[in-house]
Amino acid sequence: MNLQEWYQQSGGSLATDGIPLHFGDQTAEYNAAHAHAVLMDRSHEGRLETTGRDRLEIIQRISTNDVGHMAANEGRPTILTSPTGRIIDRLVAYNHGDKALITTEPGRGPAVRDYLQRQVFFNDEARIQDLGISTKQFTLHGPQAEAIVQIFAPQAGKQSYLECVDAQIDGVEVVFLKRKPLVGTQWVMIIPNEKAVEVWQSILTAGEQFGIQPAGSLTFNVLRIESGRPGVGHELSTDFIPLEAGLWDEVSFKKGCYTGQEIIARMESRNKLAKTMVTLNLSEMVESPVTLRVDGNTIGTLTSSVVTPHGEVVGIGFVKVPVAEAGKEVMVGENGVTAHILTLAGAQPPVLENR
Template identity: 30%
Template sequence: AMGAPLAQLSRQRAAAALVGGALSLALVLISTRRPQLASAISRQPIPRISRVAPSPPLSPLSPLAPLGSGGRALHREAGWLCRSSGAQEPKPKPKGITLEQIKEKIRLQQEAAKQREAKEMAEMGSRFFEAMCELRKVQGADPPVEKEPKARVVLGGGDAEEDKAVAAALGAQPVIIDRSDWGIVEVSGRDRVEFLNGLTTNNVADMLPNTWRSTVFTSRTGRMLHYATIVSMQDRILLVVPPSTSSSLSEILAKFKLSQSVTIKDLGLKLAPFTLIAPDHDAEKKTSDDVDDDVVDTWIATWLTSTPRDFTQIEVPNGLGGDAAVFERNTKDAKAKDTAVVLPTTGLGVPGYTVLLPADLSASLWTEATENRGLQCLGSSGWEKLRVARGMPLSGYEVTEDFNPMEAQLWDTLNFDKGCYIGQETIARLKTYKGVKQLLWRVDLSKPVEPDTPITFNGKKVGKVTSCAQLGEGNYVALGYVRTLAGEEGSTVEIDGEEVTLSRPPTSDGPPDWLYEDD
């Protein structure tokens, strides 16, 4: 009676031993050639077998079978054993988000951001065009072209009126200059100071709120790309740049943005710059460091804060601000505010102010200045005459990749003690080894000359003319680069057969002493 159960138990043990032996042999064989597969199989749960169900043929497990087919058969056999014993197979991992899906999501977000920005710029451009139409009407000038609202400012009145206003400005008499064709780029974000400090020649890191400085963006070889005025505010930085240069500057900034927390925005269609030549202003200042007062005491401040403009001047906490006056007012959009900035500089070496004003107030300012306060007026051509007469370098003429800031005599834009920035090594080497080979000079002429006209000394070319402007009948002034070996301030050279004397640009302090010191 006990024989049958014992025989059945023996058969079960024999079957289990046979399967276990085959599995062990297969693991040994696979482990020598497929360690990862063997490790995975060895981790499969093999519970105690209470009943051996009919199994599929085990011929693929034969040591003589190919290893690839044997390995696959072994894996299937191990899974069959698990199922037959009631054990659960490992659950497959969820697929999750693929890299392609992440890229597509980012692309859609970027596309949506571009569309919002394009819509905002279109609306801003429309409002700017309307503001310029109103301004030109007040000025008695031709209306702007809708596709080019930032075109040169051409006023009525003729050359005689313009020459009269230019002479008044050079004599520090009250004049308002429409510079609405200039550009303004805003840089915001927590890394804005570090970001700009690594791209420009001047020190941005130690600028307090409501201060301003001139600076140059240079290439890796120290050549000039852009000349700008930096206006540091509590939560952002404005860059005021010459006409037709804001787009290329924005592209340079975007190129070096990388992962820094910085936002770059073109405000050229939102703010309009104006210059006010003001004889009651003490003196022209080159930087905020030259000014003791921290409040701009001028009629423009009173005009901005009165009704219906209703701006409020923003004071810097703890009195740590500079001399630039910043004004704000609420708008229909609760999240946005209008901003106006008044800088106590003209950039021309003559006393006065630069005003950055919401474009829709341009016509109102022009009326206040010309009709109520009797200021003479100038447009783009008048500004061009003033800047050549005062020796102010301009992008496309004196500020190009052919020259560096030292050669342009932009000494106030250079800080030799700040940290690294693009082009710093070249500029530092030029200073150390006195490698400045040419300088920008101003000359008076009796006839006009074209840019690139050669400047000669003893019959040899030593430089070239970059700009020329007429200041009256038979009175011309030009700017040009001259080799340092050919002369210095007071030296005589020839331009188109006329002997002229080199003079320092009035906007510059002149070459530093170290440039001519012997080692």
């Protein structure tokens, strides 16, 4: 039995790429994510491996964060930006012994691989492999996610930073990667294709004592938007720079040059941020993108929106800095829908953090 057959026998509804959309009860999935833990198949997210002397240097010189000085098994998120500082892609890079592991946004693995390959010069020692061909990727989310990981990897979760840990699940070699959370904690597992069903079942069995549920990408999208995490094609696009998208903690202002560095550094040093990312609560569902207004004046754009299983409508948007305050009412589109700003999303500069 392959994974897709197992999902369907377990009540799963699948997208065309074989990734589960849901397992029949999205409310149960959502509740488990907030109270316990959920297991998701996120194999459509990219995962790459680089080897050789310059395995991290090629990422260091073209992305925003300082990934060239990580501790052993440390991970850091970083952004690929254009010469004008616009977002091309978001990665998480891990210093995994004599290799570097890289995870990407959904559907972006091959594009990131090709982009990195173009940055390898004749005197570089770096080889890039796409692990998406030979592996699957599962993720655990929720307040009990780390406790489940520690069943298999007792040493996991001991560091203050994102980390990668090698362990086994029923004799299968698995790499565990900690990432920034959507709810509770988030752990990624990279598993050989041929052992994916076995590992999936083992995780669910081990997690029963913690109330684990399988969950699909529809639940992931709700959690993403609720938590204010920028998504590919929505907030992660060339329409925005990292500082506008709540990604201040993924930009180093002390490292050397990288593509787009001059523009980003100038905006930080001159405090010239024109807009920033916020989460919103809407009076009713509106498909994004759509214009946001105050007193008839355009102040931003709603970029993501979703109805939660409990009927709330939440969204992510970009608004001008002067109106980026919790509780601020804005108009959404042209049909009388209102929204209130809930929070500033992601990591913000000190001047905005207390709003």
